[in-house]
Amino acid sequence: MIEPMTWKDIEKRSDLNLWKSALENEYLSQIKNDTWEIVPRPKDRKRPGEDFHETSSPIVRSSSIRVIAALSAEFVEIHQMDVVTAYLNGTLEEEVFMEIPDQLSDVLKRVLAKRKICSQKAIITEENLLQTAKRWNKGLDESVDSVCLLKKSLYGLRQSGLQWYKRLSKLLIDISFEALLQDPCVFVALKAATGCAAVVSR
Known part of the structure; x- marks a missing residue:
């Protein structure tokens, strides 16, 4: 079966309800995380696909995986x-x-x-989720040319992997883990009673 490229392609499929369920689950995650704001389209911004700052994130070395597997x-x-x-x-550092x-x-x-979302077993009643949904809906109603101003990283964004790595690294360091110089994706806590390591992968 050909993979759909647009929502119009999905609407023609026999498994449309499965796609709707996945879409609603994803949007609920976006709403819960307050991932963006709905704002009027700005003028004179950078063009899509150009002018990026640092975007690459480290990847765990295969040798590190082998060492940990051997220890196990x-x-x-x-x-x-x-x-x-x-x-x-991940939190974005630019607009x-x-x-x-x-x-x-x-x-x-x-x-x-x-109303019951098809992917959920119950009606959505979480107050913070409802407030975010209300704010986004108001943004859509107030402007005929709205866009999303991202507040957090998103799949497909070039810097998303790096921003998630920074966030998780800080959390691990805050609880006394240290990143290895040889592999910044491996964190160790030697001060722990038994010693432990965390491997960050994406």
Whole structure:
């Protein structure tokens, strides 16, 4: 089956409800994280795809993975975790604008009407989520040419990986982990009672 490129392509599919469910889940994550503000389109901004600052983020070295795997075969326990919508937790250091995504207005109206979202088992009643949805909906109503002013990183943004790495690194350092000079994606806490390490991957 051909992968859809636009929402119009999705509307023609027999599995439309599955796509709607995934879309609504994603938008609810955006609303909960207060990822952007709806603002009038600014004038005289940088063109899309140009004028970037530092965007690359470190990647864990394969040798580090092998060392940790070897240790686990001897005496070290390994636990794995995944941060859901991780990139939404990174904070941007510059102004980035984005076009209003497809179906956002429809999802906001369903949230504000407190109607059941198809991907949720219950009606959305969280007050902070409702307040953010109300603010975004007002922004859409007040301007015929609105855009999203990003407050946090987003998937597909060139600097998202770096901003998430910075955020997670700070959290680990704050609880006494230290990044290895040989691999900035491996953090160790030697002062802990048994010693432990954290591997940051994206």
